[in-house]
Amino acid sequence: xxxxxxxxxxxxxxxxxxxxxxxxxxxxxxxxxxxxxxxxxxxxxxxxxxxxxxxxxxxxxxxxxxxxxxxxxxxxxxxxxxxxxxxxxxxxxxxxxxxxxxxxxxxxxxxxxxxxxxxxxxxxxxxxxxxxxxxxxxxxxxxxxxxxxxxxxxxxxxxxxxxxxxxxxxxxxxxxxxxxxxxxxxxxxxxxxxxxxxxxxxxxxxxxxxxxxxxxxxxxxxxxxxxxxxxxxxxxxxxxxxxxxxxxxxxxxxxxxxxxxxxxxxxxxxxxxxxxxxxxxxxxxxxxxxxxxxxxxxxxxxxxxxxxxxxxxxxxxxxxxxxxxxxxxxxxxxxxxxxxxxxxxxxxxxxxxxxxxxxxxxxxxxxxxxxxxxxxxxxxxxxxxxxxxxxxxxxxxxxxxxxxxxxxxxxxxxxxxxxxxxxxxxxxxxxxxxxxxxxxxxxxxxxxxxxxxxxxxxxxxxxxxxxxxxxxxxxxxxxxxxxxxxxxxxxxxxxxxxxxxxxxxxxxxxxxxxxxxxxxxxxxxxxxxxxxxxxxxx
Amino acid sequence: xxxxxxxxxxxxxxxxxxxxxxxxxxxxxxxxxxxxxxxxxxxxxxxxxxxxxxxxxxxxxxxxxxxxxxxxxxxxxxxxxxxxxxxxxxxxxxxxxxxxxxxxxxxxxxxxxxxxxxxxxxxxxxxxxxxxxxxxxxxxxxxxxxxxxxxxxxxxxxxxxxxx
Numbered sequence: 001x002x003x004x005x006x007x008x009x010x011x012x013x014x015x016x017x018x019x020x021x022x023x024x025x026x027x028x029x030x031x032x033x034x035x036x037x038x039x040x041x042x043x044x045x046x047x048x049x050x051x052x053x054x055x056x057x058x059x060x061x062x063x064x065x066x067x068x069x070x071x072x073x074x075x076x077x078x079x080x081x082x083x084x085x086x087x088x089x090x091x092x093x094x095x096x097x098x099x100x101x102x103x104x105x106x107x108x109x110x111x112x113x114x115x116x117x118x119x120x121x122x123x124x125x126x127x128x129x130x131x132x133x134x135x136x137x138x139x140x141x142x143x144x145x146x147x148x149x150x151x152x153x154x155x156x157x158x159x160x161x162x163x164x165x166x167x168x169x170x171x172x173x174x175x176x177x178x179x180x181x182x183x184x185x186x187x188x189x190x191x192x193x194x195x196x197x198x199x200x201x202x203x204x205x206x207x208x209x210x211x212x213x214x215x216x217x218x219x220x221x222x223x224x225x226x227x228x229x230x231x232x233x234x235x236x237x238x239x240x241x242x243x244x245x246x247x248x249x250x251x252x253x254x255x256x257x258x259x260x261x262x263x264x265x266x267x268x269x270x271x272x273x274x275x276x277x278x279x280x281x282x283x284x285x286x287x288x289x290x291x292x293x294x295x296x297x298x299x300x301x302x303x304x305x306x307x308x309x310x311x312x313x314x315x316x317x318x319x320x321x322x323x324x325x326x327x328x329x330x331x332x333x334x335x336x337x338x339x340x341x342x343x344x345x346x347x348x349x350x351x352x353x354x355x356x357x358x359x360x361x362x363x364x365x366x367x368x369x370x371x372x373x374x375x376x377x378x379x380x381x382x383x384x385x386x387x388x389x390x391x392x393x394x395x396x397x398x399x400x401x402x403x404x405x406x407x408x409x410x411x412x413x414x415x416x417x418x419x420x421x422x423x424x425x426x427x428x429x430x431x432x433x434x435x436x437x438x439x440x441x442x443x444x445x446x447x448x449x450x451x452x453x454x455x456x457x458x459x460x461x462x463x464x465x466x467x468x469x470x471x472x473x474x475x476x477x478x479x480x481x482x483x484x485x486x487x488x489x490x491x492x493x494x495x496x497x498x499x500x501x502x503x504x505x506x507x508x509x510x511x512x513x514x515x516x517x518x519x520x521x522x523x524x525x526x527x528x529x530x531x532x533x534x535x536x537x538x
Numbered sequence: 539x540x541x542x543x544x545x546x547x548x549x550x551x552x553x554x555x556x557x558x559x560x561x562x563x564x565x566x567x568x569x570x571x572x573x574x575x576x577x578x579x580x581x582x583x584x585x586x587x588x589x590x591x592x593x594x595x596x597x598x599x600x601x602x603x604x605x606x607x608x609x610x611x612x613x614x615x616x617x618x619x620x621x622x623x624x625x626x627x628x629x630x631x632x633x634x635x636x637x638x639x640x641x642x643x644x645x646x647x648x649x650x651x652x653x654x655x656x657x658x659x660x661x662x663x664x665x666x667x668x669x670x671x672x673x674x675x676x677x678x679x680x681x682x683x684x685x686x687x688x689x690x691x692x693x694x695x696x697x698x699x700x701x702x
Contacts, residue, residue: 323636324606331635331658332553338660339560359660366658370637377639 021131045121045142048128051099051135053079053092065121065142066111079140084110091123098125099138108145120149172270174251176204178227179264183207189270192249194242212238212246227255227263236273248277312380319376326369333362371499374429379506383423390417390427390464394452397431405439408448415453418462420531426507433500434466434527441470441525460533461513467526472519481517543599544570545675548580548615549633550607554656561664567671568599577610581618584625597625600674602633603650605641613648620649627681629674 039046045062047055055078058071066082068074079095080088087109094107107123122143130136166173172189176182183204187197193210200206211219215237226233233253238246253268337359341352394417402410420427435450442448451467473481482505508515512532519525545568549555555573562571574580580601582588601619605612612632619625631652632645645653654670657663 320636320638323638323641324634327635327656327658328551328554331656331660331663332557334658335557335560335660335663336553339557363659370658373638381639 043144045144047074047079047140047142048137049079049095049140050137053095055079056137062142065119065144067117082111087111094123095125095138095140099127099135101127101135108149119144120146169269170271173267174207174270175265175267177265192241192247192270192272193239207239210240212240214238223253223266226253227266230255230257233268236277247272247274249273315376319373322369323373327366330362330366330369334359334366337362368499371503375499375503375506378426378429378503379510383426383510385421386424387419388422388424388427389419390431391419393424393428393431394435397428397435398452401432401435401439408439408443409446410439410442410448410450413449413451413453415451417452417454417464418457420462420511421533422511422531423507426510430504430507430529431466433504434529437500437527438466438468438470438525441472442468444471445469455528461530462533463528463530465526465528467524469524472521472523472525474521475519478517478519482515543675543680544568544572544596546572546574546580546583546598546601547633548574548577548601548603548607548612550576550604554604557663558667561667562671565664565668565671567668567675572598576607577612577615580615581610584619584628585622597628597680599678599680600629600631600670602631602670605632605634605636605645613644616645616648616650629678629680631670631674633670 040059042059043061045065046059047062048057049055054076055074058074063069063071063074066074074082080092083091091107091109094104097104109121109123111119111121122145124141124143126139126141127135128137128139166186166188169188172192173184173186174189175184181204183202183206185200185202185206190197190200193200208216208220219235219237222233222235225231233255234250236248236250239249241247250271250273251268253266255263256265256267258264337355341347341355344351347355394414398412398414402412435452438450439448442450449469452464453467454462454464456463482501505515508529508531514530515527517525517527547555547558549558552575555575559571572583574583580603583590583593584597584601586593586595601615603612603615612634616630616632619628619630629651630649631654632641632650633654633656634641635656637655642653652674654666657666
């Protein structure tokens with residue numbers, strides 16, 4: 001502050017000072033000097049103004065507060081120049097009222113600075129009187145309260161935000177001040193327990209006593225653990241609500257620690273998850289029931305499988321016995337009949353006939369047994385699944401059949417046959433039987449005609465056929481020809497075991513296909529075979 | 539081609555033995571056919587045990603082995619032949635009534651050299667015996683250790699004999 005600190009307000013027109021006054025003035029000035037220093041050093045801005053509001057003197061803090069470089073920029077200017085236009089009249093009125101001796105409180109106002117920054121100041125005006133008690137001016141103390149105002153503003157916004165969250169969230173909120181043991185339970189929290197805000201006191205008791213006895217310990221342990229290890233906090237527990245029932249709740253929480261690392265506060269949310277729990281319990285129950293049901297089904301199935309395995313093993317034993325033990329005696333009968341015949345060179349025609357009958361009969365029996373075994377084995381053995389070129393197999397089979405039927409007049413009409421998925425050996429058996437059948441049943445024809453071709457195929461299956469102009473049969477027996485050991489002709493007419501078509505059908509079935517026949521007595525027969533383009537399970 | 543060699547027929551059924559010998563009487567392919575009536579006897583013969591302890595060291599040119607036999611079956615005999623250092627290369631032809639796939643696969647898995655199904659038809663049976671005799675008794679060169687010393691004979695040439 002400049003010396004002299006306060007210039008006598010000469011323009012007021014007071015008398016010049018008497019010597020005694022000068023002394024008093026100097027004496028006072030000397031006495032006031034430490035005070036002047038204090039004022040100059042003060043953190044608060046101090047402005048000396050006259051009655052017009054013109055600044056007469058300022059301290060450093062005032063220069064800084066008003067964002068000026070030196071006191072010269074302020075002295076001689078009106079104090080209101082530094083105020084925002086909207087605050088000017090209020091500040092002016094306040095200052096004038098003070099100067100007029102009115103006892104009014106301090107004024108807080110916002111100040112626009114030359115830099116565009118805004119600061120908050122607290123204004124305190126003290127009237128300065130002359131020796132006659134007449135006001136000559138005032139001392140304005142400016143306190144920078146920007147930081148306080150901003151803190152207050154931040155707090156207000158934070159409170160607003162918290163209030164907004166409290167209103168908007170569907171979760172209940174709780175807040176526990178660990179140092180004071182104060183508890184806050186939000187209205188929504190209480191609502192979830194069935195209470196209005198005023199019906200439930202904000203006490204820890206209102207949480208702990210409502211916890212389900214089974215959940216009590218682990219919830220409190222989870223809190224302790226979170227506050228100790230600062231791990232994330234999420235627990236599920238049951239609380240007794242107003243009706244006395246327990247509801248399931250889920251709570252997320254977060255602790256707050258002081259600089260010493262001691263927990264001082266913990267807050268969190270509360271959500272009712274009863275519906276979710278019940279749904280998942282229901283699902284669990286459903287899964288349990290289904291699993292039990294499945295286990296029962298499996299047990300039944302396992303029993304059936306076991307039964308089937310037993311039957312299969314028995315069947316295997318039977319076929320084994322047939323293969324080994326039943327074929328042998330037939331061989332002996334045939335063999336020894338032939339050996340006997342050799343030793344009896346001079347027997348009569350009838351005896352020769354008898355021996356021939358015996359030999360032929362057992363031989364036929366052997367053929368039947370072999371066919372039956374083939375049928376059983378083919379039905380049971382593992383199937384291969386590869387690309388099978390039917391056309392290739394047909395050429396080979398037809399050549400063999402044609403060779404065997406040498407001397408007969410057979411016209412072969414062979415169209416192109418598709419490739420299919422399946423077991424090549426089994427499909428060869430099918431073609432062999434169908435082609436041999438065609439050759440066999442056209443025997444009485446002077447000119448036989450056997451046609452193979454493709455027909456009626458769709459995107460799912462291929463259909464091919466074997467047609468002959470042979471003796472045919474009555475369609476009313478068509479369903480019987482695929483049965484084991486069933487024949488539509490007497491063995492004397494056509495040789496065979498009566499198993500071929502049953503085997504053919506079994507193989508086609510195992511390929512997921514179908515076989516059917518169209519025939520008429522004396523007008524030949526056509527066997528159709530439909531095979532899926534993709535074999536089942538393939 | 540040596541005519542000193544003999545065949546071992548392992549067959550439990552007398553009828554089968556008789557049929558086989560009846561055919562071989564007409565078409566002899568080995569100077570001797572030794573018959574073992576079950577697997578145990580076959581093993582005794584091959585390993586020169588019991589009643590065969592003093593037999594000559596000659597090994598048969600081929601073993602015709604039935605599968606289904608009492609005591610030790612054909613598979614077991616084959617297994618023991620294949621695990622013995624002396625016998626492991628011995629030609630073994632399975633000769634059986636069964637053409638069950640399981641039997642066929644099991645035989646080859648155990649190291650059979652061939653698998654022949656005895657035909658029901660006697661004419662075919664005769665053909666089969668002739669095929670086996672021609673091939674295994676004459677055409678095939680047995681492993682060296684199974685061939686007897688050249689020129690030596692242990693029985694009448696071209697006249698099969700039966701031993702039990």
